[in-house]
Amino acid sequence: MSDELLKLRNEIDRLDEEILARLSERARCAQRVGEIKRGVMYYRPEREAQVLRRLAELNPGPLSPDAVKTIFREVMSACLGLEQPLRVAYLGPAGTFSESASRKHFGSAPNFMAMAAIDDVFRAVEAGNADYGVVPVENSTEGAVGGTLDLLLANPLKVCGEVRLRIHQQLMSRADGIGAARRVYSHAQSLAQCHEWLNRNLPHLPRIPVASNAEAARMASEDPESCAIAGEAAAQLYGLNILAPNIEDDPNNTTRFLVIADHDAGPSGQDRTSLVFSAPNRPGAIHGLLEPMARHGVDMTKLQSRPARSGLWEYVFYADINGHRDDPEVAAALAELNDRAAFVKVIGSYPVAAI
């Protein structure tokens, strides 16, 4: 080994010891914070978002801001694990994008619980069997996840966070190459997201929709003549080879997930508020409801209608606005909306995804 290399490795060892000593000091601080909180809401999404944003801003390089956030995401996850081990329910099975989103948001310390359906995630949190739940709410190419929207309306749970996950689809198999492939399994949405790639590259193979991407990967792991389209986590879980990476037709394909709990989050300085309201069935009603938002300078980032379960041709509207429900302009706009709309429910205020 050259002298230069040896010297650098010694320096890295010394720095690692310093980092470890500081991390232990930090973890002891978090333990003391946990003692002060004494059983009430150990997880503080607004504080976590502030920590991540501040460090990304302070970052002197050469690590990228994303790398810095990922490292500190894990540091906070481990510190919070010392205060209270969290239980996080997600739409399973293991290896789905919902699991990746849950880990992206909470780090790897919690106990993650795979649920069979979105309403099981809501039920687990409502019953107190999980502290938090992670559910998909919209995809940039496929649109809204109606089941989640309906449950947010009907359920007393709040939204305390959001996660944005770039969806990269991988073609995977037990075999080393595509030559032996006879069929492709995946969830119908993922097959649709890779439609053009499949037409170009595997036009002759039947595409077989199954319940989830992870289930497709499991089936491919039992049969070398089958391929699956799923995320990288599923390939790792089932020991499959990635035959073609990132085969989604839209490279910006992103899914947004919501974190549900029995409470929402405090203000972090960069927040979003989700609400649902109904409009009376007369001309100009929607305009009248949205006018206070514009007058108070509140930005609306999403507005979406959905048939109300209550009657034919009645609609409820789901809106996301920038700001926290405690911010003065947002509070004023919401108060006026409350006066004008037949029904308003604030589903929660939470930090804009920091990672």
Ligand SMILES: O=C(O)C(=O)C[C@]1(C(=O)O)C=C[C@@H](O)C=C1
């Ligand atoms: O500041 C707190 O309230 C803490 O508990 C500390 C800490 C952290 O490690 O920075 C850990 C968990 C919380 O979700 C937020 C932050």
